[in-house]
Amino acid sequence: MTRTFLHIIGFFLLICSCEKKEEKVPVAQVGDKFLYIEDVGQTLPKALSKADSVLWVNDFIENWIRKELVVLSAEQNLTFEQKDVHKELEEYKNSLLTYRYKKELMLQKMDTIISNEEIENYYQQNKQQFILNKNIVKAMYLKTPLEVSDPETIKNLSLENDPVKMAELDDYCIRYAKSYDRFNDKWVDIERILTQLPVEITNQERFLRRNKYMESKDTDYYYFICIRDFRLSGDQSPTEYVESQIKNLLLNQRKIRFLKQIEKDIYEEGVATKKFKIFNVQK
Numbered sequence: 001m002t003r004t005f006l007h008i009i010g011f012f013l014l015i016c017s018c019e020k021k022e023e024k025v026p027v028a029q030v031g032d033k034f035l036y037i038e039d040v041g042q043t044l045p046k047a048l049s050k051a052d053s054v055l056w057v058n059d060f061i062e063n064w065i066r067k068e069l070v071v072l073s074a075e076q077n078l079t080f081e082q083k084d085v086h087k088e089l090e091e092y093k094n095s096l097l098t099y100r101y102k103k104e105l106m107l108q109k110m111d112t113i114i115s116n117e118e119i120e121n122y123y124q125q126n127k128q129q130f131i132l133n134k135n136i137v138k139a140m141y142l143k144t145p146l147e148v149s150d151p152e153t154i155k156n157l158s159l160e161n162d163p164v165k166m167a168e169l170d171d172y173c174i175r176y177a178k179s180y181d182r183f184n185d186k187w188v189d190i191e192r193i194l195t196q197l198p199v200e201i202t203n204q205e206r207f208l209r210r211n212k213y214m215e216s217k218d219t220d221y222y223y224f225i226c227i228r229d230f231r232l233s234g235d236q237s238p239t240e241y242v243e244s245q246i247k248n249l250l251l252n253q254r255k256i257r258f259l260k261q262i263e264k265d266i267y268e269e270g271v272a273t274k275k276f277k278i279f280n281v282q283k
Helices: 001-016 037-043 052-079 086-109 116-124 152-156 163-176 205-210 242-271
Strands: 026-030 034-036 135-147 180-190 213-217 221-231
Touching: 026 037, 026 052, 034 037, 034 052, 037 052, 086 116, 086 242, 116 180, 116 242, 135 152, 152 213, 152 221, 163 180, 180 221
Parallel strands: none
Antiparallel strands: 026 034, 135 180, 135 221, 213 221
């Protein structure tokens, strides 16, 4: 099929796709399989221009032909046994039905609420699993243009975690800051903050132990970091830092228990209602 002919088909499709047709009109054939205008029109994106639609249609037809030619070649060259896919289709169907059924049961019946008490209990019983492999901080970071920076005001508002001063700092940063992140109540990887600075911190542990804040500047900006709290690599992780991880672990465990119970209940119901038989086969 030539490229010119494909363009003609694409243009014809654009004209005819909106018309109601009583008889299907083929646009391509491979072996005894046909591709019809209606099939292409149903998948044609609506927001395309006329030129883009023609290109899209041409590509769609070519891709369909390529795939069908491979299928035709497989049908012609494989043995009857190799082409028999009934068993695989049945297994796939059963797996898909089982997956959808279990998913629906979980949506309807499984409790997905994990309490803070459950999270804390799991944390206390498995502390050895939650050792930090990075330095983390609760901190505040801002970056302001040099011409509007006010280091003394920034330090005065930042160094005490006072709600009133924090509100004033928010107002200040909304007006002047190029970047502003306040992680006072959230643990974050310190790299997330240090990579924003124009200077390199080579010894993070020494920096954290010796500094409550740090200020720096380059030719355009003033930078300020205020460290509220920190934990070092090798320390026990704070509970809140791994809370989401623990919640996912507990939900996964609950899911496994739920699905096992579903299978058990279905089996027991099958026994009670005599839905299956086991035959004694004598050799």
